[in-house]
Amino acid sequence: MSHEEYMWRCIYLAxxxxxxxxxxxxxxxxxxxxxxxIGEGYHQQYxxxxxxxxxxxxxxxxxxxxxxxxxxxVTLEPCNHFGLTPxxxxxxxxxxxxxxxxxxxxxxxxxxxxSLKKLxxxxxxxxxxxxxxxCQSLIHPFRVNITEKRPxxxxxxxxxxxxxxxxxxxxxxxxxxxxxxxxxxxxxxNHAILIGTQTALIDNPSLTNRLYSGKSPLxxxxxxxxxxxxxxxxxxxxxxxxTINQKHRAGLKPQKEQWTMExxxxxxxxxLYEEKKVGRMIVEGGAMTIKSFIENGxxxxxxxxxxxxxxxxxxxxxxxxxxxxxxxxxxxxxxxxINKIFC
Numbered sequence: 001m002s003h004e005e006y007m008w009r010c011i012y013l014a015x016x017x018x019x020x021x022x023x024x025x026x027x028x029x030x031x032x033x034x035x036x037x038i039g040e041g042y043h044q045q046y047x048x049x050x051x052x053x054x055x056x057x058x059x060x061x062x063x064x065x066x067x068x069x070x071x072x073x074v075t076l077e078p079c080n081h082f083g084l085t086p087x088x089x090x091x092x093x094x095x096x097x098x099x100x101x102x103x104x105x106x107x108x109x110x111x112x113x114x115s116l117k118k119l120x121x122x123x124x125x126x127x128x129x130x131x132x133x134x135c136q137s138l139i140h141p142f143r144v145n146i147t148e149k150r151p152x153x154x155x156x157x158x159x160x161x162x163x164x165x166x167x168x169x170x171x172x173x174x175x176x177x178x179x180x181x182x183x184x185x186x187x188x189x190n191h192a193i194l195i196g197t198q199t200a201l202i203d204n205p206s207l208t209n210r211l212y213s214g215k216s217p218l219x220x221x222x223x224x225x226x227x228x229x230x231x232x233x234x235x236x237x238x239x240x241x242x243t244i245n246q247k248h249r250a251g252l253k254p255q256k257e258q259w260t261m262e263x264x265x266x267x268x269x270x271x272l273y274e275e276k277k278v279g280r281m282i283v284e285g286g287a288m289t290i291k292s293f294i295e296n297g298x299x300x301x302x303x304x305x306x307x308x309x310x311x312x313x314x315x316x317x318x319x320x321x322x323x324x325x326x327x328x329x330x331x332x333x334x335x336x337x338i339n340k341i342f343c
Contacts, residue, residue: 003101006030006037006073007131010103013042014051014075014138018189018214022046023279025142029055029074031097033066046277052078052088056095068096075103075135077128080115089115093122102128103135107143140339141280144300150269151281153298155290156186158305158333159317165287167314171203174307178330181211186303188214192272192281196289197223206233207284218242218276222289224263242276244268265296287315294318301325302338 013028021043029051031039041054049057052074059067078088078100092100105113105128116126136143141152158174159165166172175183187193187209195207200221208216220242221234226249228234234241241256243249248260261267272278283293293299302320322338329335 001032001035003073003127003130006032007075007101007103007135009037009040010051010073010075011131011134011138013040016042017044020045022191023142023145023273023277025076025139027051027074027076027139029072031055031059031067031070031072033063033070038063038066038070047085050079050085050088051075053085053091056091068098070097071099071101072097073101073130075138077102077104077106077111077113078115078119079106079111080118081110087115089118092119092124097124099125099127101130102126103130104128104132104139107139108146140300145273145279150266150273150298151192151278152300153269153293154186154190154280154282155293155299155302155318155320156183156282156284156304157287157290157318158307160307160309160311160314162310162312163317164311164314165285165317167311169202172311172314174309175305176307176331176333179305179307179333179335182330182335183305184209184211185214186282187217188212190217190280190282192218192220192276192278194220194222194281194283194289195285197221197225197227198288199284199286200228200232200234202286204232206237206239208239217282218278220244220272220281222263222268265292265298269298287318290318294320297340300340302336302340304336304338305330306334306336308332 009030010028014026017026024046028042030037039055039059041051041058043051078092080087080089100119120126144152160174193207207219218240222244224246226245238255243258244263245258245260248258283290320338322340325337325339327336
């Protein structure tokens with residue numbers, strides 16, 4: 001098999017983590033000896049062992065001697081600094097692995113190719129840039145986290161066939177049951193979900209993940225004037241909620257945290273990343289909230305559910321300008337993913 005084929009296996013493994021790695025990148029690794037995979041692994045959870053370590057630990061006892069003759073394939077450059085776990089580079093050198101094939105370099109300034117130099121300086125043959133574009137796409141959220149110090153933001157909304165977002169003063173459901181299940185899957189892969197006041201008032205949503213396996217994201221609602229009734233689901237249920245307001249609101253349940261601050265999206269995203277470790281966030285509405293993120297350039301991906309229903313009037317859909325990344329059909333709904341910057 002070729003370098004590319006083994007790297008595709010690494011990419012597949014990395015994708016299995018979904019959003020479980022927190023603000024860390026999704027990474028997959030494969031260990032090959034004489035064209036036979038003897039170990040593989042991926043970074044499974046935030047604070048846990050990295051992909052390379054899981055791959056090494058998966059090698060059977062009878063195959064451990066092969067590590068000194070094996071090739072390690074990994075989607076992202078191995079780390080060489082102490083964080084929540086020891087440096088992966090040190091373990092690679094300890095096992096005397098002679099060849100490391102890397103998909104892409106780490107965008108983290110602490111790394112930026114330095115570990116590859118360390119490996120080379122210690123006699124390891126390094127091949128880099130194998131499926132580089134695909135491996136960079138895999139860590140797109142992590143690169144945004146590291147370089148912009150904010151969550152990777154996905155704008156998610158459904159629009160009618162005639163490009164309306166909905167009505168101004170009443171709830172309208174555009175997408176089908178398949179799209180609803182997909183929407184909950186998306187929630188399971190993100191760390192937070194954000195809406196504005198009008199969506200909370202009109203739709204009275206719960207914003208939890210009820211239709212797919214995995215955790216619910218942290219719910220964040222911008223309610224600067226404390227307009228949402230205390231009886232609405234977000235404030236009345238037992239699930240965690242973070243409200244953003246300009247004046248502290250008394251009488252909320254203990255699970256309902258408040259940040260009383262100026263509603264500035266740049267500052268809010270920075271704080272969510274720094275204090276709540278939110279690496280991936282969905283912005284689900286309403287139209288004005290989504291437009292604010294677009295106007296401030298604070299989005300990375302849009303997930304648009306194009307439906308077959310016609311409204312003929314209402315709130316016009318936000319205009320998304322970017323690069324089409326992927327698309328698929330969900331029954332009679334058509335889902336498109338658009339990247340702000342191609343990755």
